[in-house]
Amino acid sequence: VFTADRPPKEMLKLEDRLKTRFEWGLIADIQPPDYETRMAIIKNKAIRMGVELPEAVLQYIAENITANVRQIEGTVNKIMALRDLEGSSIDAATVTRAVRDMFKDPSDIMPTSDVIIEEVCNFYNIEDSALRGQGRTKDTALARQVAMYLIREMTNLSLKEIGREFENRDHTTVLHSIERIEKLKKSNPEITEVIKDVRANINARYE
Structure with missing residues (x-):
């Protein structure tokens, strides 16, 4: 039995051979009890x-x-x-x-920046020190921008405070990162799914 919050075809990080294998079985949409x-x-x-x-x-x-x-x-x-x-x-x-x-409404729960960063690191398989630090590989840079975006969206931290979480980066750097993710979400469906997945993992920590 394999469970997920979406059908196999919407699992972007899943290999095609696994998607078709899962679709070969019986797929049932289980809803909350009435x-x-x-x-x-x-x-x-x-x-x-x-x-x-x-x-x-x-x-x-x-x-x-x-x-x-x-x-x-x-x-x-x-x-x-x-x-x-x-x-x-x-x-x-x-x-x-x-x-x-x-x-209690889940929307009242505010995750910490540490939890958000930890979940982004888990998703991208990146070390915390690399995400917060000066790593400049393509994946690390994107993961860092995703983390900054989610911290801005899910907490009350200011741009300056977010910058402190990433080795005191300037607030303009944080703003640029957030704006880049917002643009990518409009043009790249995969980024939208990444944000959705990481957000779900963060929220699951508080259930």
């Missing part, structure tokens, strides 16, 4: 844990926890743990306290 499925999962999980949840609680969880099955099951586990720990009854208030942190 409301009825979420309700069934919650009820089943609660029954297996030996507890009957009020209908209002079931609806509250099903309406608010929508990302994936693991998150739904984790929510039920948290509710049970809170009940056992505090001896409180399972009502809407208990559920709200148990899962409040799970409602």
Whole structure:
């Protein structure tokens, strides 16, 4: 079983022979569970844990926890743990306290520049010191520009502050790098996919 967030034909870094091999198999688009499925999962999980949840609680969880099955099951586990720990009854208030942190919008999470640089290095298979330093190979230069672009997009750092992350480069150099990536995104679909992939890897660190 091979899983991914896109079909094989859209995996630009995958060799053609592997793309066709994967397309030869059964490709299934798996979507997040709908409301009825979420309700069934919650009820089943609660029954297996030996507890009957009020209908209002079931609806509250099903309406608010929508990302994936693991998150739904984790929510039920948290509710049970809170009940056992505090001896409180399972009502809407208990559920709200148990899962409040799970409602946090991913857009509120701001990655650090170190995490962004690390993920860019992993993607391009480049050493951190080379990316931050003076390496001038084509791949290193492009990776550095991608890192600067993503730091600008995903953090509140100024151009000057971004420059400090790369051996105190001048803010005009940072600006030039960001502008180059923005231009490449319009003319080079592969760069757009690279940005998408690295951004997804960064966000996955905070899930």
